[in-house]
């Protein structure tokens with residue numbers, strides 16, 4: 054049951070409207086209240102592989118659930134077909150939820166879906182979600198910024214569109230910058246080389262956070278110089294993020310201190 058809140062409920066989802074909803078990084082408790090409302094109101098929910106079972110269990114029991122796949126390059130449906138399906142469901146007058154992992158407009162081609170729907174005159178809303186970088190950092194106790202050692206944070210993708218040129222790593226190589234790489238496991242070795250070639254020290258701390266915010270979360274720690282070996286040895290599996298920067302060591306030092314307090 055949706056709790057009573059001291060502010061008005063948003064207007065319910067209308068027939069023929071599409072809600073692009075962020076499901077957050079995995080933990081169902083990280084869904085927004087608005088996302089929960091939309092899941093309860095939907096007639097049809099088109100969801101990605103990354104959306105957790107526990108979140109799908111919160112969908113209106115009378116709604117149709119359609120898996121449209123999508124994990125890095127393993128698309129169950131090509132993007133064009135997903136756009137067309139969304140369009141058809143909305144034009145048929147259903148209340149449509151497009152449920153995407155994390156935030157719907159970060160690294161998930163949500164922008165392309167939004168553009169296609171708007172171009173066809175469909176009414177669309179966006180319900181933001183907690184993106185994986187923010188959820189994973191919180192779950193691992195890593196502050197993405199800290200005034201002593203990280204003035205900013207960049208969210209980048211390690212997965213390049215076919216034929217696209219590489220990222221401008223020089224722009225992400227400041228020693229006081231945290232870099233979070235989505236979909237970067239397969240390219241970990243080349244990302245580590247590129248950052249070092251652009252002046253980032255080999256001793257820069259790295260955390261690999263796998264299945265963040267779920268009961269299966271695993272955090273591996275290494276440095277830019279040892280990242281490739283760490284991936285080869287410990288075989289982290291997607292979904293995973295690379296968090297690169299001094300904040301990783303800072304968080305580890307706080308954790309050691311806390312453990313020391315417990316032992317004392």
Ligand SMILES: C[S@@+](CC[C@H](N)C(=O)[O-])C[C@H]1O[C@@H](n2cnc3c(N)ncnc32)[C@H](O)[C@@H]1O
Nearest residue numbers: 154155156159161184185235236264265292293
């Ligand atoms: C297609 S992108 C979608 C990102 C999503 N829109 C967001 O805002 O988090 C998928 C990538 O996000 C990252 N990711 C998503 N959920 C994650 C999780 N629970 N733990 C670690 N990484 C995750 C991984 O890098 C994964 O390959």
